[in-house]
Amino acid sequence: MASLRWVSWIMIAHLFVLTFVYPDSSSDSNKLKEIPKKFLQFAKEPELFDWMVGIRRRIHENPELGYEEFETSKLIRTELDKLGISYKYPVANTGVIGYIGSGQPPFVAIRADMDALAMQELVEWEHKSKVPGKMHACGHDAHVAMVLGAAKIIQKHSEELKGTVVLVFQPAEEGGGGAKKIIEAGVLDNVNAIFGLHVAHYIPLGEVAGRPGPMLAGSGAFEAVIRGKGGHAAIPQHSIDPIVAASNVIVSLQHLVSREADPLDSPVVTVAKFQGGGALNVIPDSVAIGGTFRAFLKSSLIQLKQRIKEVITGQAAVHRCNGTVDFFEIEIPLFPPTVNDNELHEHFQNVAGDMLGIDKVKDMKPVMGSEDFSFYQEMIPGYFFFLGMNNETLGQLDSAHSPYFRINEDALPYGAALHASLATRYLLELPSQVTFPDEKRHDEL
Ligand SMILES: *[C@@H]1O[C@H](CO)[C@@H](O)[C@H](O)[C@H]1NC(C)=O
Ligand SMILES: *[C@@H]1O[C@H](CO)[C@@H](O)[C@H](O)[C@H]1NC(C)=O
Numbered sequence: 543m544a545s546l547r548w549v550s551w552i553m554i555a556h557l558f559v560l561t562f563v564y565p566d567s568s569s570d571s572n573k574l575k576e577i578p579k580k581f582l583q584f585a586k587e588p589e590l591f592d593w594m595v596g597i598r599r600r601i602h603e604n605p606e607l608g609y610e611e612f613e614t615s616k617l618i619r620t621e622l623d624k625l626g627i628s629y630k631y632p633v634a635n636t637g638v639i640g641y642i643g644s645g646q647p648p649f650v651a652i653r654a655d656m657d658a659l660a661m662q663e664l665v666e667w668e669h670k671s672k673v674p675g676k677m678h679a680c681g682h683d684a685h686v687a688m689v690l691g692a693a694k695i696i697q698k699h700s701e702e703l704k705g706t707v708v709l710v711f712q713p714a715e716e717g718g719g720g721a722k723k724i725i726e727a728g729v730l731d732n733v734n735a736i737f738g739l740h741v742a743h744y745i746p747l748g749e750v751a752g753r754p755g756p757m758l759a760g761s762g763a764f765e766a767v768i769r770g771k772g773g774h775a776a777i778p779q780h781s782i783d784p785i786v787a788a789s790n791v792i793v794s795l796q797h798l799v800s801r802e803a804d805p806l807d808s809p810v811v812t813v814a815k816f817q818g819g820g821a822l823n824v825i826p827d828s829v830a831i832g833g834t835f836r837a838f839l840k841s842s843l844i845q846l847k848q849r850i851k852e853v854i855t856g857q858a859a860v861h862r863c864n865g866t867v868d869f870f871e872i873e874i875p876l877f878p879p880t881v882n883d884n885e886l887h888e889h890f891q892n893v894a895g896d897m898l899g900i901d902k903v904k905d906m907k908p909v910m911g912s913e914d915f916s917f918y919q920e921m922i923p924g925y926f927f928f929l930g931m932n933n934e935t936l937g938q939l940d941s942a943h944s945p946y947f948r949i950n951e952d953a954l955p956y957g958a959a960l961h962a963s964l965a966t967r968y969l970l971e972l973p974s975q976v977t978f979p980d981e982k983r984h985d986e987l
Contacts, residue, residue: 574970577702578897578963581695585955585962590694594954597621598687599669602949605658605676605683608714611636614656614686618711621690625697627709634723639730640709642696643969648705650968651736651922652961653915654689655682655715664945679947681741684954686711688739691958696966705969708733714914717763719875721917735886735972736924737964738915739957743939745930747952750894750960751906752927754887758880759808760843761912762869765815765832766791766854769864772827781825785818787861788829792816794857798849809837809846810910836910838879847876878916886925889972893963894927898956925964929957 584590597617604613615636622629622640629640636656663670663677671677689709696707708730714720724730745751768788773781792813803809811833818829835850837843851867858865869876894903906928915926931950932939940946 574967575896577699577967578893578959581699581962581966582897582955582959584695584698585691585959590691590958591955593694594687594691594958595951597690598683598949598951598954601656601683601686602678603669603672605671605673605678606656607660607676608657608716608718608720609635611656611713615711615713618656618686618690622693622709625693627693627697629709630729633727633729634713634720636713637720637724637727638709638711639724640693640711641706642693642709643700643703643706645706647732647734648969649708649733650705650965651708651710651730651733651918652689652692652965653710653712653721653736653738653918654685655712655720655914656686657682657714657716657718657720659716659943661943661945665948667948677945677947679944680716680942681947681949682715684741684949684951684957685739687954688957689961691954692961692965695958695962699962699966702966703969707965707969710736717874719877719914719917721914722875725917725921730918730922733922735883735968736915736918736922737886737890737961737968738913738918738924738926739929739960740913740926741931741942741949741953741957742928743931743941743947745904745928745932747930747933747950748898748956749902749904749930750898750927750956751904751930752882752887752890752925753906753908754882754884756838756879756881756908757906757926758908758913758916759810759836759838759910760840760877760879760916761834761836762843762847762876763832763834763874764847764850764867764869765830766865766867767828767830768818768854768858769828769866770825770862773825775821775823775825778825782862783825784829784861784863785826787858787863787865788816788818788831790861791854791857791865792831794853795850798846798853802849803837803842803846807837807839807842808910809835809842811835811846811850836912838908840878843876843878877912877914878920880913880916880926881919882925883919883923885972886923889968890925890927890964893967894960897959897963929953929960
């Protein structure tokens with residue numbers, strides 16, 4: 543014991559000498575380490591917390607679908623105006639891109655999605671959706687409030703800010719590929735890194751989860767019509783039965799995963815829609831089927847798309863039917879897999895660890911859900927993570943896309959402070975290592 547004690551004394555003395563010799567770098571690094579906790583404390587103060595809650599509830603009451611987020615976008619711009627934050631609008635129809643800081647490099651982006659889902663809210667509460675058939679059931683209302691909250695935090699601590707934080711309020715995450723349109727608008731060309739988050743009902747409040755590399759699957763959607771010839775159900779020889787044809791199509795589609803794909807690729811093909819017929823004694827003219835396909839490699843996704851088309855048309859033909867397939871290339875672009883940058887993962891662990899304690903920063907397994915955040919990551923090193931909301935004393939929360947989905951608003955300060963700290967610390971610590979090819983570099987956005 544005694545000798546151990548001596549060892550510790552020597553270590554402490556050593557630390558003291560190091561601190562003494564390098565007072566500046568050590569106090570700088572302490573200052574950096576304190577930023578996340580300081581931001582969280584600030585975000586939890588009633589002034590900022592209540593403001594975020596108010597914004598989130600106003601958006602929740604008035605949900606708008608992809609590319610129709612006119613009022614949401616207006617609300618965001620009004621708040622940015624009040625904060626004196628400049629922005630570009632419209633970008634990708636309803637999108638807003640805000641700028642805090644010098645307007646000069648380095649640039650780091652934080653992103654929120656704005657759209658709601660076409661579903662009826664079944665939660666009875668004071669701020670229930672006022673629009674029948676539309677609901678914020680994926681937390682995008684909270685995501686917007688968090689990025690606005692982050693803007694306020696960053697602005698209040700502008701003495702810590704180097705370079706520029708770019709606020710991305712994008713339309714149409716739910717299938718519309720709004721992120722792709724933001725990229726195509728060219729507004730993020732010089733951004734060095736981008737961060738995004740999603741609320742998670744199953745992760746405890748005060749915890750976060752992320753991983754380096756592939757995290758969420760790439761995805762595509764398809765719909766097909768199998769056309770036969772309708773007739774009397776008792777005289778099948780006079781009809782061409784699309785129900786049996788479609789049934790065989792669906793069974794054959796299962797073999798794309800079980801027999802053609804590399805099992806280690808973990809692809810998914812799900813037929814989620816099967817519509818045909820109505821009467822019990824009529825063979826219908828046609829059947830409509832549709833579904834989703836997922837994979838972690840873009841090449842697997844492209845291969846699946848090709849084979850889904852071949853199987854549907856080929857198998858329909860076997861049954862004398864005509865099969866046509868639509869992949870909605872325009873409305874629902876193929877989502878790439880969400881792949882987190884390794885260096886940004888380390889940054890996330892450092893920053894979230896300094897804020898929450900490293901034991902609250904969990905590693906997660908990849909999941910087959912998808913996110914259009916992946917479009918940014920195709921162009922810019924990006925990091926996406928999940929933010930815990932679960933507080934058991936408040937009752938079990940339902941999953942995203944459930945009509946009973948609720949937000950634990952206590953998560954808002956965590957999301958806002960994480961966005962603000964990830965961006966601020968990134969600008970202070972990382973981009974010195976990033977170099978752009980000359981032709982890509984402009985000095986402002
Ligand atoms: C399938 O398409 C071909 C060519 O357009 C047409 O001749 C045939 O009648 C169609 N068959 C069915 C079952 O619709
Ligand atoms: C969970 O909710 C209870 C009741 O509102 C609250 O007292 C507690 O602080 C919450 N827990 C966390 C971690 O915020």
